[in-house]
Amino acid sequence: MDHRQPRPPLDLESSFTTRFRMICEPICARGRQTDQPSRSTDQLRVVIGHKTELIDLRRSGWERAMGDLTLHWSPRSPFVRKVMVAAHELGLTDRLTLRRTVVQMTKPNPDLLPDNPLSKIPTLVLADGSALIDSGVICEYLDSLAGGGVIIPATGPERWSELSRHALATGFLDLLILWRNERNKPTERQTADWLSSFATKASASLARFESEAGPIAPGPLSLSGIALGCCLSYLDFRFTDLDWRAGHPKLAQWHDAFRQRPSAIATEVRDDG
DSSP states (O other): OOOOOOOOOOOHHHHHHHHHHHHHHHHHHHOOOOSSOOSSOOEEEEEETTEEEEEEGGGGTOTTTTOSEEEEEOSSOHHHHHHHHHHHHHTOGGGEEEEEOOOBTTBOOTTTTTTOTTOOSOEEEOTTSOEEESHHHHHHHHHHHTTSSSSSOSSHHHHHHHHHHHHHHHHHHHHHHHHHHHHTSOGGGOOHHHHHHHHHHHHHHHHHHHHHOOOOOSSSOOHHHHHHHHHHHHHHHHOTTOOTTTTOHHHHHHHHHHHTSHHHHHTOOOOOO
């Protein structure tokens, strides 16, 4: 006769919470319950044997507590969008927990400073509590998780060419943000030479991208392509008075194709106030 006691029913939510805390204990130790309700998925589907259960993530108090990597995130940041597009292209979005983080040039975010002393996003917190900063570094890390050499060539001249194109697109994005900051100043505080310099560099950058534009190759988008797509979308978002497509037909066509990719649709920039 079997005298073993029957096993108690499995508490799926408790099991999930325990596993999440084991994986992300350094993050959980610093975590806070979000002030705003999550705008993302509130339920997680778990299959055990032939049984499917839905776990209500809202009851655990964690915003999108589904991944072992926590990304300080904003829906308006083009640099955060680079990381999100890369995650979609690499099939790694399920590894990310998105933490809404507000940053301002004039007001450092005290909750972000322990992870990034510069108070800048994106910042990626790993399962052991260490943090990666800079969108390019984070994208390269995600590429390594996907096996390496997917969105960035692993070796050879192609790698350096790709990194150089990525640096140009990222530098262009930096320029646009500085340009916008200057344009947003009261007229009497604007520096005419700076505005002229920004406009000249933007024109030269668009001309370079126009000369290199072509069809998007099959497969995951390259890192430089991700950066360029986010850059051009930022032009549309923040520089509505600039008709950058005029005189750049090949680049405009390239960007139209970028905007139709699932990764771009899923990460489209929005102004949530």
